[in-house]
Each structure stands twice: as structure tokens, then as C-alpha cells.
Amino acid sequence: MQKYVQEGQLKVAQSLHQFINDHALPGSQVGQAHFWAAFEDILRQFTSQNKKLLTTRESLQQQIDDYHKANRPTTGEEYKGFLEEIGYLVDAPDECTIATSKVDDEVARMAGPQLVVPINNARYALNACNARWGSLYDALYGTDIIAQTDGAEKGSDYNPVRGKKVTDKAKEWLDVMLPLATGSHKEATAYIIENDNLFIQLANQNSTQLANVEQWQGFTGDLPEPSSLLFRHHGLHVEIQFDSDHPVGQTDPANIKDILLEAAISTIMDCEDSVAAVDAEDKVVVYSNWLGLMKGTLSTDLQKGGNTLTRTMHEDKTFTPSPFSQNSVTGSLTLPGRSLMFVRNVGLHMFCDAVLFNNEPVPEGILDGVITALIGKHDLLGNGKYTNSQKGSIYIVKPKMHGPEEVAFTDALFASIEGALSLEHYTLKMGIMDEERRTSVNLKACIAQAANRVVFINTGFLDRTGDEIHTSMHAGPFADKSALKVMPWISAYERSNVATGIACGMSGKAQIGKGMWPIPDDMTSMMKTKIAHPEAGATTAWVPSPTAATLHALHYHQVNVFARHTNIEDSSDAERSKILSIPLLEKKLTPEQIQHELDNNVQGILGYVVRWVHMGIGCSKVPDINDIGLMEDRATLRISSQHIANWLLHGIISEDQVYQSMLKMSTLVDQQNLHDPDYIPMGAAKENSQGFQAAKKLIFEGLQQPNGYTEFVLHEMRRKMKARNE
């Protein structure tokens, strides 16, 4: 039974109350009495508005459902007119130029990967924070980029054959990032600094320099042969490290032991879709980790290779500047050792009983906003060991907003939080997830509502796909999932996002971001396809792991993103009707194709949901039907569950067929998890498993889930599971 502490009209779960009073408030220059009173005021001011916006969502969805049930056109002027009439489509402002100030270079002026990590997992969150720099050698050695053939298999010990392939490949990349005036880094035998110049000696006895000598930015160690050299290309740093005693350096002609890339330029510490946080106890873990990250105190012990290691946040990196560095006069060059951190709050539709206002659970987005901002304030006050934002901003990603009214609501909420916490106006920056259809088709109007605090727009294509299905659920059966990804709506949505961002003056001021690489182990495909993101003008794109960040960073060396922006015209008006084209099934599928699609969806749902509900894990790598591990979170679950619900509604599949598939796949999912000692199986009596029950609800009650969201069912069932465990 949850114990509460009364604070005015608020009832605050004891564990959260204690965390705030004992840990979050001290040092924040916000007193306890003021904080609780101000929080209550914010709830009084925003709770009913929050609920009203949810009612608008419901009402619009109802009208859209009725429209499609009446078999009215799904394209053309009549459809567009209907969406305008109900207020789903609004007029775009003629002009919108963002005016956000105090934005760190990592967000405004650098183009590079953005890592996302479940914040409640301290081990991963610390790793993400430290992923600002990644070893190219490790990233190549550890992944499928180097094939495990011809003696280059990974094995348990270091394999020099594989190692040679790694160093060769890495040096090919050096030639791309830091070309030499003559020859290749592969031929280098020494890197020598003489008279303020960097010379590279080649195997043919010639000496050369960088084609652009100004790329050399600094070094560590002694002259003439330094311990490391620092370079910059496309605004990103590269460090070559030397060590003649290191097992790798020893065998390298130039004694290179590793090449470090500036990789995860920014990281999203996620309180949302990759996290299972269903009550005060869970929320305290989420907020404690954020506090630890803001104060630089987070640490965790972990077992690796039979040893216990303590993981903490990395220090900054210091170099002696080269004559070409901006810091050459000061004689010292310090670069951030950590990724710039955003925090992703939850959306408007979530409610949480960690705090009750008028005896009702409060909007969780408001709770997150207030507490993550309070914690962020420690960074601005310099209370931590490190500084996250040099410019004095707190970066909050706001997910799942539907249209400009909701952005305006969040803007006003943030202003109120700033007032309550005595933060300068517009300290709280907003990342707008462009992941709901009503936001995509009104993006310019959305940006306009937060023009003084927006710092990113990001195409969350996973949620966006789920919303695509749910919004037009009654229009007909949707295409299978692989076809959905290549139909006109999605490319128009992606193009329009970049074009709108540029038209709103975001280039050089804010991030224009693209979505997650959801196949964490398939780095070969990522390297082939994710270059499309910078090519399309995205200044950042999401990756699921530090390794993926290191490899994706290479794409930003291949493409000069900011140079692309000059050629991108505002095409959003023209794209709108394409975005609105509903990706319905266009061809007849065979019974085998239908069964395959169903089984694949069911496997993904069960594989993810059982770990969520039984173990409280919000993001998992789940094998698909072809045994390829996919990153699954609430957004991918939204797609799969809505897809099955849609095919059920339109008679493509039957309830019994779905249930049979669930029985078959649940046995497989239990088998797939046998290696995990913490796994709690669904077992033979599936109906007794909360995870199985949750999956059933998500599918069979999918039509009734607001906007197709999965969190309501997941939370309910996880809470039941926790109660059962207690």
C-alpha cells in the first residue's frame, strides 16, 4: 500500500517526497515549502488544460473514425477539407523563424549521432554519457562490419588476423577524414611534430603532411613523437593514439594503438518509451539517475571479464593545442569527455499516482517537467563535478505531442516551471518529437508555438507509424509492415520535416533529427543506409548503442550536412497531401504471407511485453521471425499491436488465428530467453502469465487504446505483477 505525505492539496508518495526533500532540493536554491506550493500551483493551472487536450484528441479521433466508417474519400480535396473542418489541419503561419538562445554547439552547430538510453539503467546511462568518444578499432572489431570469415573470426582471445582487417579499414577511414597531401595513412610509419608542423613519414621514406594542415588541432605527450594527435573534420574531432608497448600499437608500423572518434555528440536520457516506470518507486530510480548525471556522482559497479569495475562519468580531455587551434594562444585545449545530455519526459496522456492532486493521479508529463527541471538546475548552478550545458540550458525532449495546441501547452508549462524554480525565462529548451500525424502535417505551426525554446525536431518514425495506423484504422486494412516503410507518406514526412526545420531557420541553431536504427547488431546495413540521414540534411539521427554511435559518426565525415542545407527548399505544402496519403494494403497477400506477418508481429509483441511486465525492462533486443534482433520499445509495440488490431478489424485475420499464433509464439519466446537467468517465463499455463494477458489486451483491445498507445495496458499489468510479487 502506497504511503503518502500531505503537502497542501498534494499527496506525495513517501519515497518521492524523501527523494525531493533530501536529495533534489538541497543546493537548488529552492526551499521545500516554496517548491511544494509552487508545484501545487502548476498542477492547479495545468491539469484541467492537460485533460482538455486529451479530450480533443479523442474527439478528433472519433470524428475521423466516423468519417472512414461512412466510406468517404481517403484522398483529395474532400478528405483534406474534412480534416480542416474538424481542426485537425490548421493553417501554417506564413513566417516562422526560431529565436532560441543559449544553445550549446552540440545542438546548434555540430552534426553527429544522438544516442538514446533508458535512464533507469545506470550502467547503460553512464556508458551513454561517456560515448562522446568511441574507439573505432573496437567498433570495427566487435561488429559485423568485419566479416567473420577467412581466419577473421572473433573468438575469445584477440585475433591478429581480424585485428589487421580492422586497422586497415580504420586507416581507409582516416584517409576519408584526414587525407594526406600524398599517400595513405596505411603507409604511415611515424607521425612527427617538428617546428610546429605535423609530418607523416611514409614507408617509401617520403615525408608528407595533411592535405589540409589546419585539421591538426593538438596533441598529448612529448615531442617530436606525441602520445596522441587530435584532428577536426566537419566539426567533429578524431584522436589517433600511439603506444609502442600496447599489443595493437606494437605491431602497427606507426605504433597506432587506437583511433577515437567524437561519436555520441548528444544523448537522450529517456524517461519515456524505453523505460518501465509505473509507480513512485520506479520514478525515484529514474529521477535519482538524472540527479546523479547532473551532479556527476552517478556510479555503478559491474562485472566484466571476471572483474568488478566501477563505472563513472568520464573527465574532459585535455590537449596541447596546435598552431591551428583556436586555443593556441591559451596553450591548453579542453574538449568535453561526455555527451551533451537531454532528458526525455513522458507525454501528455500519462498519469502517475506518485503524486495525487485532489486525490487523483497527476499528469506525469507535468511531474517529469517539474522534477527533471529542478534536477537540471544543479547543472546550471555548478553544483556538479562537470558541466552539461556550457550555455546554461536544460534540454527536455517532449514526446507524442499532437499539433500546435499541445506544443503551446508545453511551452506555457515550461514557462511556469521556470517561474517556480527561479530559472531565467527560456532556460528550459524543448525538443519536439515529430511523431504524431497531427504534428507532422502542422509542423510549422507547432514550431511557431515554441519558437523561443525549440532546440530540435526529430522524426520519431516508429511512433509515427503507429499513429498512422491508429488514426486511419477504419479506412481499410494497412499494408504489411515492410511495405509501410517504403510508401509515399513516410518519405514525404521525412522530407517535409527537414525542409520545415530549415524554413524555420533551424540550420545552425537547432537540431533537425532523424529516427532510430532499430537493428542493433546489423551494423553493416546501418553503414549502408543511415548515411541517408545526413544526406537528407539531418544534423543528427538516433542510434541504439555507443558502438552504433561511433560507426554512424563516420557518416558525418562523409557528408557535410550544413552545406546541404543551402539546397533544400521549403516543400512542406506540396508534401502535405503525400503525408496524408494513407498506406493501405494495395495487393492481395497469400495466406502464407499473412500468417508470416501475423507471427512476426506476435513474436515481437510477446518478446517485448513479457520482459516489460514480468521484469520491468522497457527496451529489449527481441529476435524477429528470421532471428534478427530488433530493438523493441513502446513505439514498436504500438505499431505491431495496432497492425494486428487493424487486420482483425478488416477480417484479414481471425481472432482464433491470432490466439493460435500467440500460443505458438509464446513457447518460442520462452525458449529464446532461456539464457537469461532473470527471465520469468510465460510457462505452459499462458493465461496465468501477466505478460501473456497484457499482449492479449494490447491486440484484442487495440482499437480502444487511446491513439493506439500501449502504456496504459503495460502499466496496469506491470503493477499487477509487482503486487503479485509483493
Ligand SMILES: CC(=O)SCCNC(=O)CCNC(=O)[C@H](O)C(C)(C)COP(=O)(O)OP(=O)(O)OC[C@H]1O[C@@H](n2cnc3c(N)ncnc32)[C@H](O)[C@@H]1OP(=O)(O)O
Ligand atoms: C522509438 C524510440 O523511442 S527509440 C528510443 C528508445 N530506445 C532506446 O533507447 C534504445 C536503447 N538501447 C538499448 O536499450 C539496448 O541497446 C538494447 C535493449 C536495444 C539492446 O541491449 P542489450 O541486448 O543489452 O545490448 P548488448 O548486449 O548488445 O550490449 C550491451 C552493452 O552495450 C551497452 N549499451 C547498449 N545499449 C546502450 C545504450 N543505448 N547506451 C549506452 N550503452 C548501451 C551496454 O552498456 C553494454 O555494455 P557494458 O557491458 O559495457 O555495460
Ligand SMILES: O=CC(=O)O
Ligand atoms: O521516439 C521515437 C519514435 O520513433 O517513436
Ligand SMILES: [Mg+2]
Ligand atoms: Mg517515440
